[in-house]
Amino acid sequence: MAKNKTLLKANTAKQDEFYTTYDAIQEELNYYEDQLKGKVILCNCDDPFESNFCKFFMRNFNYLKLKRLICTSYSGSSIVGTQLSLFDEYHELLTNSHGYVLDIHEIPMANGRGISDNDINWILHQKNIVKRLKGNGDFRSKECVNYLKQADIVVTNEPFSLFREYTKQLFNYHKQFLIIGNMNNITYKETFPLLKNNLMWLGINHGDMKFTVPNNYIPRKTRFWIDKNGQKWRSFGNICWFTNLDYEQRHEDLILYKSYSKKEYLKYDNFDAIEVSKVADIPMDYSGIMGVPITFLDKYNPDQFEIIGLDRYTVPKEKLVGGRLSINGKTKYARILIKNKKVQKIEN
Structure with a gap:
């Protein structure tokens, strides 16, 4: 039984990696500019090299006048090192056997306005920008909780199957957040009281949303496709943003x-x-x-x-x-x- 449970958890983890598109992130984050400015942003379920959350905040680091950006990845991710040949601070090829962290306090602006994707790639390749974590990068680990304590606002797409545990941690450490989840989470006994008591609410965008998934994702009959480049996609019709950042439209x-x-x-x-x-x-x-x-x-x-x-x-x-x-x-x-x-x- 113990082995079966372990295998079940492993299989669930492999099918719980949904990577948010840059457009979806920008479409939502545009409504919170004033609240993000000058803050320490943590993306604690995000590979520094592959995550569009990381890319969004790097590209807009100076525009938002961020104080600091921290992105951590989980060692069990199926996507780490699959799209780019990248190296860590030890000049060793990145693999999914380690967790990694990007921790930056400033980003140079060559053109005086912002940075391009080429600029981002150059920055990520600089020594000591992305470091290997001591642990596996799990958001619940002591190492990652320490980063959480230092953050003002958490923005990410957490593993859907861990939504309850993830939000509980956010409230335990009194953090502001903007995260993605399934609308059915509303009915959880742990979640609904937060909504009822106005401690958490839905963000601006909701409904249909598409995600890229790893190559090992098992094809489904519906809401699954492979594009011309061989990238696998999965969509859901009941996705929404959860947050405790207020916005004008809510009133x-x-x-x-x-x-x-x-x-x-x-x-x-x-x-x-x-x-x-x-x-x-x-x-x-x-x-x-x-x-x-x-x-x-x-x-x-x-x-x-x-x-x-x-x-x-x-x-x-x-x-x-x-x-x-x-x-x-x-x-x-x-x-x-x-x-x-x-x-x-x-x-x-």
């Missing part, structure tokens, strides 16, 4: 246009709340509790709505049907229970 009211009626908005069999199957159908004049899809969090304005809870963590278990709310005996998918704050204020 814009969701425009509501429908009025409440008993005929259209049915109450659940097992809880005193109405069913709203589409976020766009939230009534503008209902002051009670409403059940809405988890995609509501894409539009959630904490000044406009109050999150009461998630069905399975709010309604007594004995009242739920298969862990869910129901209408006329038919269960609904996960529902976030909310109230419209502004309707309550008017009525009071």
Whole structure:
């Protein structure tokens, strides 16, 4: 059994490497420029030579007036050394048997504005820029936690299977962050309270996102392809950014246009709340509790709505049907229970 568990973990790790495109990173990071300026940025799941997170912050290091950039890689990565023949500070060829760290405090600007990909490659090849870690580069290792303590903001695409453990560590060390995850993470018992209590929220971009994957990635029937250069790709339709960095759009009211009626908005069999199957159908004049899809969090304005809870963590278990709310005996998918704050204020 022990061997089987080890093999399962190893197999999961190999299928948990999704590399974010530069465009996707830039599209999201553009909204946080002011909060990034002058900060120590840590990308602690990112190979210095291959990661687009590392490339983005190197290219924009001076524009954002960063104080410091730290990027660490995990020794078990399948991608290290596969795309470029690179050497560490000992002038030994990089392999995936070691973790590595890029730790820089300044980047020269030859043209007075920024740096190109050629400039990045030149910088990375300078001695002592990328160093071999003593350990394997796991974000949970003592060595990497020490880097975490020195960081202001963590920005990365962490292993999806370790989302709960990863976010727990971020909160344990009181870090600001901007990370990528699956929208289903919203329903985790460890995650939802953070969203409910406005300790974490969704970023700007969400929905369909594509990632490059290592050569050893096992092909799938859907959302998988190989481009003309032989690069393997995988996409997901339910990806989102998680963050505790605030932004202006988060405080814009969701425009509501429908009025409440008993005929259209049915109450659940097992809880005193109405069913709203589409976020766009939230009534503008209902002051009670409403059940809405988890995609509501894409539009959630904490000044406009109050999150009461998630069905399975709010309604007594004995009242739920298969862990869910129901209408006329038919269960609904996960529902976030909310109230419209502004309707309550008017009525009071």
